[in-house]
Structure formats: C-alpha cells, structure tokens
Amino acid sequence: MTFAFARPLRVDHPPDRRARLYRFGALVGAGFRRWSTYRQAALAGLFTNTVFGVMIYSLMRALTEDGRRPGGYDAAQLATYVWVGQGILSVVHAWTWNELADRVRSGDVTADLLRPIDPFEAFLAADLGRAAYAVLARMLVPVLAGALMFTMYIPQRPYTIPLFVLSLILGTVLSFTLRYLVNLGAFWLLDARGLGAVWLLASGVFAGTFFPLRFLPDWAQVVLWFGTPFPGLFQIPLDVVVERPGPAQQIGSVVLQLVWVAILVPLVLRVQRAATDKLVIQGG
Amino acid sequence: MSRAYGRLVQAQIRSQTQYRTSFGVDVASCALSTLVEAAVVLVVFRVSPTVGGFGLREVLVMSALAVFAFDLADLLVGNIERLSLYVRKGMLDAILVRPLRVLPQLLATDFALRRIGRVAQSSVLLAVVLVYAAPHWTPARVLMLVLTPIAGCALFAAVFVTGACVAFWFVESGEIANAFTYGGKEFARYPATIYPGLLRRVFGYGVGLALVGYHPALFLTGHADPLGGPDWLAWLSPAVAAFAWLIALLMWRTGIRHYRSTGS
Numbered sequence: 001m002t003f004a005f006a007r008p009l010r011v012d013h014p015p016d017r018r019a020r021l022y023r024f025g026a027l028v029g030a031g032f033r034r035w036s037t038y039r040q041a042a043l044a045g046l047f048t049n050t051v052f053g054v055m056i057y058s059l060m061r062a063l064t065e066d067g068r069r070p071g072g073y074d075a076a077q078l079a080t081y082v083w084v085g086q087g088i089l090s091v092v093h094a095w096t097w098n099e100l101a102d103r104v105r106s107g108d109v110t111a112d113l114l115r116p117i118d119p120f121e122a123f124l125a126a127d128l129g130r131a132a133y134a135v136l137a138r139m140l141v142p143v144l145a146g147a148l149m150f151t152m153y154i155p156q157r158p159y160t161i162p163l164f165v166l167s168l169i170l171g172t173v174l175s176f177t178l179r180y181l182v183n184l185g186a187f188w189l190l191d192a193r194g195l196g197a198v199w200l201l202a203s204g205v206f207a208g209t210f211f212p213l214r215f216l217p218d219w220a221q222v223v224l225w226f227g228t229p230f231p232g233l234f235q236i237p238l239d240v241v242v243e244r245p246g247p248a249q250q251i252g253s254v255v256l257q258l259v260w261v262a263i264l265v266p267l268v269l270r271v272q273r274a275a276t277d278k279l280v281i282q283g284g
Numbered sequence: 285m286s287r288a289y290g291r292l293v294q295a296q297i298r299s300q301t302q303y304r305t306s307f308g309v310d311v312a313s314c315a316l317s318t319l320v321e322a323a324v325v326l327v328v329f330r331v332s333p334t335v336g337g338f339g340l341r342e343v344l345v346m347s348a349l350a351v352f353a354f355d356l357a358d359l360l361v362g363n364i365e366r367l368s369l370y371v372r373k374g375m376l377d378a379i380l381v382r383p384l385r386v387l388p389q390l391l392a393t394d395f396a397l398r399r400i401g402r403v404a405q406s407s408v409l410l411a412v413v414l415v416y417a418a419p420h421w422t423p424a425r426v427l428m429l430v431l432t433p434i435a436g437c438a439l440f441a442a443v444f445v446t447g448a449c450v451a452f453w454f455v456e457s458g459e460i461a462n463a464f465t466y467g468g469k470e471f472a473r474y475p476a477t478i479y480p481g482l483l484r485r486v487f488g489y490g491v492g493l494a495l496v497g498y499h500p501a502l503f504l505t506g507h508a509d510p511l512g513g514p515d516w517l518a519w520l521s522p523a524v525a526a527f528a529w530l531i532a533l534l535m536w537r538t539g540i541r542h543y544r545s546t547g548s
Contacts, residue, residue: 038456040454040455040456040457041456041457041458041459043457044454044456044457044458044459044460045459047459047460047463048459048460048462048463048467051463051467051483052463052467052470054479054480054483055467055470055471055479055483056470058474058478058479058480058483059328059335059474059478061478062332062335062336062474062477062478063328063331063332063335065332065334068331068332070331070332071331189303189305189306190303191302191303191306192306193303193306193310194303194305194306194307194308194309194310194313195306195309197309197310197313197314197398198309198313200313201313201316201317201320204320205320210320210324211324211327211328215327215328215330215331216327216330217330
C-alpha cells in the first residue's frame with residue numbers, strides 16, 4: 001500500500017507565487033475561524049491565566065523585596081514579564097499538540113499527503129490562524145488585568161512594540177516547527193506521546209515559562225541561548241517587550257530567533273521527507 | 285465488584301505499555317518533571333536569600349509536601365479531567381449503563397500508569413528534603429508527616445473531582461479546573477505570606493490549600509506563622525479534606541443527574 005503515497009511531497013507547487021500566498025492566507029483565516037468557535041473555552045482560559053498570573057507575580061514580587069533586582073529585572077519589569085507572559089502562553093502554545101501524530105496513527109495523514117500543498121505549510125498556516133485568534137481572545141485581557149492590578153513596565157523605545165510583534169510571530173513559528181518535529185516522530189514510533197512529554201518538559205523549563213532564564217548562572221544561559229531554540233519561544237519576546245537588554249542585544253536576540261527558524265524549518269522538511277518515504281498506511 | 289475495577293485497571297496498564305519506547309520515555313520525563321520543580325525552588329533562592337520571610341529549608345519542605353500530595357492525587361484521580369470528553373461525545377452513556385458505580389469506573393478506565401514515575405520521584409524528593417531540613421523529630425511531628433500527604437492527596441483529589449464536574453454544565457470550560465488543580469499545587473508550594481489577601485483567603489483557607497504545605501511545614505520546622513495562625517491549624521487538614529469530598533460528591537451527584545447525553 002505504500003507505493004501510491006511514497007513521494008507525494010514532490011508534487012510541484014503551483015508556480016504562481018500570488019496564488020500560493022492567497023492559499024496560505026485562506027488557511028490562516030480558516031484556522032482563525034476554527035478556534036473562534038470555542039468561546040467558552042477562551043473565557044475559561046482567561047480565568048485560569050489570570051489566577052496563574054497573580055500567583056506567579058506574587059512569587060516574583062517576593063523576590064524583589066528590599067529593592068533586589070533578580071536577573072536584572074525590577075518589580076515593574078517582572079510584572080510585565082509575568083502578565084504579558086501569561087498572555088502569550090496560549091499564542092505561542094508550546095504545549096501538547098497531537099494533531100499530526102493522531103492522523104499518522106489513524107492513517108488519516110494519507111489525505112493530507114495527497115493534497116497539492118505541503119502538509120507543513122498547511123498546518124503552519126492553520127496554526128498562525130489559531131495564534132492570531134489567541135492574541136485577541138487570550139492575550140489582551142490578561143495583560144489588561146495585570147495592568148489594572150499591578151504597576152507594569154511600559155516600553156520606552158519607539159520600536160519596541162513592532163519588534164515584539166515580530167518576535168512573537170517568530171516565537172510562534174518556532175514553537176509550531178518544534179511541535180511538528182515531535183509529531184513527525186509518530187511516523188517511526190506510531191505513538192508520539194513519549195516524545196511529546198519530553199517536549200513539554202523542555203519547552204516549559206528552557207523557554208522561561210517557569211522563571212526568567214536570567215535567574216540561571218551565566219554558563220547555563222549561554223548553553224540555552226546558543227545551544228537550543230527554546231528561549232526563542234518565550235524568553236526572547238518577553239525580554240524584548242520589557243527592554244531588559246540594550247537596543248543592540250534586543251534586536252540581536254530577534255535575529256537569533258530568525259537564525260533558529262532558518263535552521264529548523266529546512267530540518268523539519270527533511271525529516272518529513274524521510275518520514276513519508278517510510279510511511280506504511282495503518283489499517284490499509 | 286472490586287474485581288471488575290481491578291480488571292479495568294489491568295486492561296489499561298496493558299494497553300498503555302504496548303508502545304514500549306514511548307511509554308518508557310513518558311515515565312522518565314514524568315519523573316524528571318518533579319526534579320525540575322525542586323530545581324525551580326533552588327533557582328528562586330539563587331536570586332533571593334528569602335521568599336516571603338522564609339529560608340530555603342522551610343520552602344523546600346513546603347514544596348516537597350505539596351508536590352508529593354499533588355502527584356499522588358494526580359496518579360489516583362487526575363484523569364477525571366477527561367470527563368469533559370466523555371460528556372461532549374456522549375461516551376458517558378456507555379459508562380452509565382454498566383452495573384458499576386460511575387466515578388470509580390471512570391477512574392479505573394483512565395488510570396494513567398506513567399504518573400507512577402512522578403510519585404516515585406516526589407517521594408524520594410520528600411525524603412531527601414527532610415534529611416536536609418533535619419527537623420527535630422517528636423512523635424507529634426512524625427504523626428504530622430504521615431497525616432499531611434494523605435490528607436493533602438485527599439484534598440487535591442476532591443478538587444480534581446469538583447473541577448471536573450464543571451463539564452456537566454459547561455463542556456468546554458475544563459481550563460477553569462486547572463486554576464484550582466495545577467494552580468492549587470503552585471499555590472501550596474510557596475509560603476502563604478507572598479500572596480495578596482484575597483487569593484490567600486480563597487485558595488489558602490477557602491479551598492484549604494494552606495494546610496497542604498504551608499502550615500504543616502511550619503509545624504515540622506518549628507517556625508511560628510508570621511500571619512498569626514495558631515499552631516494547631518495544620519491538624520485540621522483531614523477535616524478539611526473530608527469536607528472537600530462532601531462537596532465533591534454532592535457536585536458529582538448533581539452533575540450526573542443533570543447529564544442528558546448528546547442527543548445525536
């Protein structure tokens with residue numbers, strides 16, 4: 001049964017770039033609409049994000065007693081870090097994502113491979129749509145809630161907000177690419193849950209969602225920033241928005257995210273090719 | 285009848301260990317997550333000598349007690365979170381028609397063996413922390429040490445069940461429960477002194493989570509409560525857990541009666 005699906009990815013894309021862009025945009029819109037139907041879930045999520053925000057910020061504020069600056073942040077910067085952090089958690093979505101792995105296990109992935117669009121591109125578009133919806137439904141309210149309850153740091157440099165938007169988009173693309181890579185593991189293991197658990201743990205700790213990575217010793221920071229893509233998911237966008245580093249390093253860190261995207265996307269495409277080459281359809 | 289539950293759990297264990305590599309990795313990373321949680325406390329103390337007026341010793345005891353109680357509850361009833369899936373898809377019908385009780389059946393059917401790795405790690409962590417903190421052992425403190433994880437586990441379990449009941453009314457609002465379950469663990473791990481008044485009253489004494497880590501740790505390390513709570517407060521944890529279960533079972537009964545299947 002494998003022959004018919006062995007090389008579907010080599011199907012030539014339509015040469016027209018505008019058509020391709022239009023198609024990508026349509027898929028982004030579909031992703032947005034799909035998630036916008038879960039309004040109740042968004043409300044529940046807002047409540048949870050807000051509770052967690054208060055808890056995490058309470059801990060952070062306790063660390064700044066007596067005017068201490070843990071990791072070089074002051075109390076207001078930490079407030080922004082925590083609340084914008086709660087907001088972008090569900091935008092970046094560095095959590096469990098099993099859509100592709102489930103389709104591999106059930107065999108539905110054959111349908112994705114027959115379509116005249118690379119599955120990576122199609123799933124990425126849908127994920128960007130989901131992220132766009134999350135910005136509206138999940139990010140703005142926790143940030144407002146935090147601003148009402150606590151003193152937050154307001155960015156001073158004029159280019160910080162656009163840079164943050166770019167950094168957030170790159171963080172989402174990085175997060176998606178890594179999630180996709182984990183799911184591709186299902187082509188070999190059939191059950192990618194174990195890999196998913198490793199990913200969940202790594203993305204939680206090494207991205208800076210538990211605590212800002214600047215709390216760590218210098219050597220650990222160097223290893224994480226230059227040896228892994230994880231800070232790009234969460235820590236870099238947040239450092240950009242609280243202007244923790246100077247302008248040069250602030251822009252440099254976004255370039256670092258770009259470098260990781262440039263490394264990981266071709267890698268994922270290669271792994272995907274290897275995966276589809278060895279694909280055996282389940283239940284066929 | 286208990287044999288039937290045993291068979292359900294056995295079947296689950298067999299099915300979960302089918303993909304062996306995946307299961308092994310899953311258990312290992314579950315176990316690692318406990319170590320990470322302990323490491324977070326160490327990182328926090330790297331940047332600050334005290335947290336909410338407490339030193340590393342007291343906070344580690346709090347954290348280890350709370351995490352152990354939570355992991356135990358998560359192993360036993362954590363999968364009740366999947367109730368919303370059963371309600372949404374109408375799969376609960378199949379459970380309801382069987383001649384077994386609904387709640388134990390669901391717990392047995394969804395038993396997640398991989399969480400055993402986490403419980404193992406957090407019990408080791410608790411032992412290590414207690415050796416490090418080296419409290420002066422008295423009979424009362426030993427009794428407290430035995431009592432706290434059991435009562436804490438029961439309390440977290442009740443919170444899990446109550447939270448899952450939300451699904452009977454609002455199918456997609458599962459995340460609300462997370463604020464009290466995972467959020468409750470987060471709350472219980474650190475001194476109650478760091479939280480703003482409202483949050484402390486609701487989570488600490490409304491839900492009772494201050495009795496899972498904070499007050500027992502004060503009792504074990506012989507630290508007076510800076511908030512002025514009396515010494516004997518930590519002994520209330522079994523009563524609070526029992527009361528929480530009363531509410532949980534009441535919610536559950538009401539929820540089951542409210543359930544009307546999916547109609548498709």
